[in-house]
Amino acid sequence: MPVIKKAIDTLTRYVEVIMAFCVIGIITIIIIPIPSGLLDFLLIINITLGVVILLLTLSTKNVLEFSTFPTLLLIATMFRLGLNISSTRLILSRGNAGDVIDAFANFVTGNNYIVGAVIFIIIVIVQMVVVTSGASRVSEVSARFTLDAMPGKQMAIDADLNSGMIDEQVAKKRRVDLQREASFYGAMDGASKFVKGDAIAGIIITIINLLGGILIFSMQNDMGALEALDVFGKLTIGDGLVSQIPALLISIASGILVTRSDDGQTFGKSVTKELLGVSKVIMVTAVVLLIMALVPAFPTTPFLIVSLILGCSAYLLMENEKAETQLAGNISEVIEDNKDKEENIVTTFQVEPISLEIGYALIPLVDEGNDENLINHITAIRRQCAMELGIVVNPIRIRDNLQLGPNDYLIKIKGNTIASGKIYINRYLVIDPGNTDFDLDGISTKEPSFGLDAIWIEEKDKEKADLNGYTIVEPVTVLVTHLKEIIKNNSSDLLGRQEVKQLLESTKEKYNVVVDELIPDILSLGEVQKVLQNLLKENVPIYDLVTILEVLADNGMLTKDIEILTEHVRHALKRTIVKKYLNSEGVLMVMTIHPDLEELIGGNIQKSLSGSIPVLEPNVITKVFDSIKNANDGLITKGIEPVILSPPKIRVALKNLISFTFPSLPVLSLNEIPNDIEIEAVGLVDKI
Incomplete structure (x- = not known):
């Protein structure tokens, strides 16, 4: 096993060199005559390559899993043409092209090379007219539609990125995959022309083998025309079949690959799910075949066998659907x-x-x-x-x-x-x-x-x-x-004591001093929880937990008022708070408060169970709300998302006052604005 692993590692390390020699080898077999034994070996490799490529296309979930297919198609076509040229050289010079071609000639044609010729022509027509032309057209249309749809798909990627559903790395990968998909269909559109050209070349080479062999061996080797026709008819058909059967496999593979829809499943799973997904259709088909079996002019046995098979399949599918329905009805x-x-x-x-x-x-x-x-x-x-x-x-x-x-x-x-x-x-x-x-x-x-x-x-x-x-x-x-x-x-409601304890234990692994100092000597776990909840209620992130705990430790000995402690923490987190409200130029657009309203609120603040709130007359509150709404709506129509700038002493009370009517409108105090942040007043909140 270590020897095998070492050999695999060596091949992997020098894979570029090996591929280069393989491509050069294809050119070599076109120029240099090769013995029939080596030709047999290479023909078997060609057939194997066709089978492998076909099976790979059936196993892929989307085209990007086989993005090298267009290039591989070109190399396989050149390899096949090289073998065709080498076999032609042996047929015309020796009248023998090895065991593989001879086996195909005798097995397919038997004693009648005309039957073999018809089969060969049918294979070429199917490959060139049906499969290759269809795959080429699908590639062309897919390439055009993929390019046309790229802006919309880019917007969808950007929307997922902006909403936080994906990160930058995933977005970058999706953009690259989008570009690779467009390049793939464009390359397939051109690569399909190679297959069509290969089919035409196969016909020409076959005609050359047949006519050239008859002329050479009847004129130079004293072979009769009918004898030469019999010998070279079989060899020509055998050579054509050996080259065109792998070509047909790869043509079918290209058609399967470009016609696949990207549903995240292999071809086998997709077709089984969709073709056998509706039991009623299978049952009706079985009944139709059963009726046809009873018609006197039709053979009864084949229709009856297929009808029974489909009927049994439909019954099993129905039982499976019932089981799934019962499973969905259970408590899961x-x-x-x-x-x-x-x-x-x-x-x-x-x-x-x-x-x-x-x-x-x-x-x-x-x-x-x-x-x-x-x-x-x-x-x-x-x-x-x-x-x-x-x-x-x-x-x-x-x-x-x-x-x-x-x-x-x-x-x-x-x-x-x-x-x-x-x-x-x-x-x-x-x-x-x-x-x-x-x-x-x-x-x-x-x-x-x-x-x-x-x-x-x-x-x-x-x-x-x-x-x-x-x-x-x-x-x-x-x-x-x-x-x-x-x-x-609702993050503040989800932050319970248990969650706070988990956060503190995680922080304690690196910053145990501040945690041990704060809890329980200065503040209790519940008091820390309430401060964190107050921050989350106003969309202030708490990931800088070390700074929050240090501020609470510094001020917790002086006061136990949760609102005051929260304001101290907000002051320490001012850059974190302000940065998401800055416009593209780094300016904070604010609505200021009229001095009379500031004085009115400051003189009527009372404590309640829900926190500090100004006790104002209803008509005054209505006028304040109307003023905020008019100013805010006018700014939003201009593309400006403002904040209310408040003096520190009334910030909490004002926020509590407007929180139900304007829950998403932030209220910042002057203490929360760093000195290097530019402020631009764009509105005024008044009680008139």
Whole structure:
């Protein structure tokens, strides 16, 4: 075994040199005569290469898994032509081209070389007129459509990147794959011409072998014309078949490869699923064949046998469908990390921090055999939330709920429904990037995460949507994006004491001093939790936990007021807070507060269970809200997303006041703006 491994490593190391010698060898066999024994060996290699290429195309899931096919097609064609030339040289000079050609000649033609000639002509016609022409046309159309659809696919990649579904490395790989796919179809369009030319060359070489052999051996070797025709007719047909059969295999392989749809499965799995997927169709076919078997003019036995086979197959398929339906009706739970297979009695009545309930039509999304299943996406979401927000998201429990519609889903936090939606796993969600009406047929809807107008289209309309520049989103991506937004918007509710303890233990591995100093001597675990929750409520990430703990340790001896401690932490995290609100030029666009309103709020702040809040007259609050709405709407129409800039003493109270009416409008204090950040006032909040 070590010797074999060493040999494989050596071949791998010098594979470029070996390939170079192989290509040079192809040119060599065209020029230099080779013995019949070596020709037999090379012809067997040629047939083997054709079979291997055909089987590889049946095993690929998409064209990029066999992206070297166009180049390999050229090399295989040149190799085949080189062997054809070498065999022609032996036939015309010796009247014998080795055992392989002789075997094909005798086996196919028997005692009648005219039958062999007809078979050879049929193979050439099938290869050149049917398979190669069709594959060439498909490659040409696919190359054009792929190039036309590239802008739309690029936008889809950018949308996934911006939404956080993929990282920069995955986006870069998808862009490269997109370019490789376009290059592949373009190369296949040209490579198909080699196969067509090879078929024409095969016909010409065959005619040369037949006429040349008859003339040479009847004139120079005193062989009779009929005898020469009999000998060279068989050899010519044998030579033609030996060269054209591998050519036909590779032509079929090229046709299979370019006509495959990218469904992430091999050809065998795809055709089995689609051809035998509907048991009723198979059963009806069996009945039709049974009726034909009873017709007196038709042979009964063959029709009856095929009918029985199809009937049995249809019955088995029906039983399988019933089993799947019963399985979908049972109570099934899929735990995201899938490590604990048993639950104790206590966990059965505990409320999950976050859970996802799906209708029965969405159950295939959690199929573990699918690489792109929902569980893998949820794992990616948990990782992204940890990186972007600094929180630990508990494993998300997925349940089927037969009370829901087939395509519906619910997102629950601590047992309460927070959001719901509907997706179709056999359709695609199309979002119009502009303000034009959809020129597509489908089911109108709203994109659940951001409320954008959208439409669910079928697979057949996907290419048209690409060409029109629409953003196309996979159904699982729609659900996962919605789930991620819900987690981000409710991150403070998901951060319990247990999660805070996990964060502290992780931080303690490297920064044990600050953790030991703070807890429990200065603040309790619950007080630290409340500060972190306050930060998350206003979309402040807590991944810089060391800085947060140090600030709490510095100020926790002076005050236990959670709001004041939170404001101290916000001041320390000012660069983290401000950076996401800066425009492309690094300027912070703000709405300022009128001095009279500032004085009014500052003089009427009271503490409540929900925190500090200004106690104002209802008509004053209405006027303040109207002022904020008018200023904010006017700026958004100009493409400006402002923040409210507030004095430090009223920031918390003002944020609590507007949090229900304007939940996504940030309120920053002057203490949270670094000195080197440029501020531009673009609006005013007043009570008038």
